[in-house]
Amino acid sequence: MEKRTSAVEENVEKPAFIVGERVEKFCIKCKEERGHVIASLTKRGKISRVTCPKCGTLGTFKTGAASGTKRKLDPGAPYDRTRSYRAGQTMVHPTFGQGEVTALIEPLKIDVLFADRIRRLIHAQPASH
Numbered sequence: 001m002e003k004r005t006s007a008v009e010e011n012v013e014k015p016a017f018i019v020g021e022r023v024e025k026f027c028i029k030c031k032e033e034r035g036h037v038i039a040s041l042t043k044r045g046k047i048s049r050v051t052c053p054k055c056g057t058l059g060t061f062k063t064g065a066a067s068g069t070k071r072k073l074d075p076g077a078p079y080d081r082t083r084s085y086r087a088g089q090t091m092v093h094p095t096f097g098q099g100e101v102t103a104l105i106e107p108l109k110i111d112v113l114f115a116d117r118i119r120r121l122i123h124a125q126p127a128s129h
């Protein structure tokens with residue numbers, strides 16, 4: 001006889017958030033709504049804490065604080081790997097779209113916060129010609 005185990009609870013909902021993803025939030029320190037990076041999630045997959053890539057503040061994230069309002073950024077110039085970027089500069093990447101430089105990792109590498117998450121790009125590359 002087949003005994004049925006308790007129904008497997010299938011979570012239809014995909015995890016909505018992933019650590020490292022971008023979320024819009026008002027930063028108290030920067031006094032502006034800007035892209036933050038998810039630092040930790042609750043057991044239920046809700047955002048617990050976020051960090052501001054600009055000032056480094058680790059803050060709690062309240063649902064409803066970010067209403068998904070789209071903030072208008074300066075479009076920024078197209079991403080140019082031969083250019084030297086500084087933190088805070090904006091760019092438009094041909095694949096990832098609009099991004100903002102959050103940190104210089106190495107002399108030739110930068111972290112850029114795009115619409116979905118941070119990506120590491122190269123910069124200050126010598127022009128090939």
Ligand SMILES: [Zn+2]
Binds near residue numbers: 030057
């Ligand atoms: Zn900030």
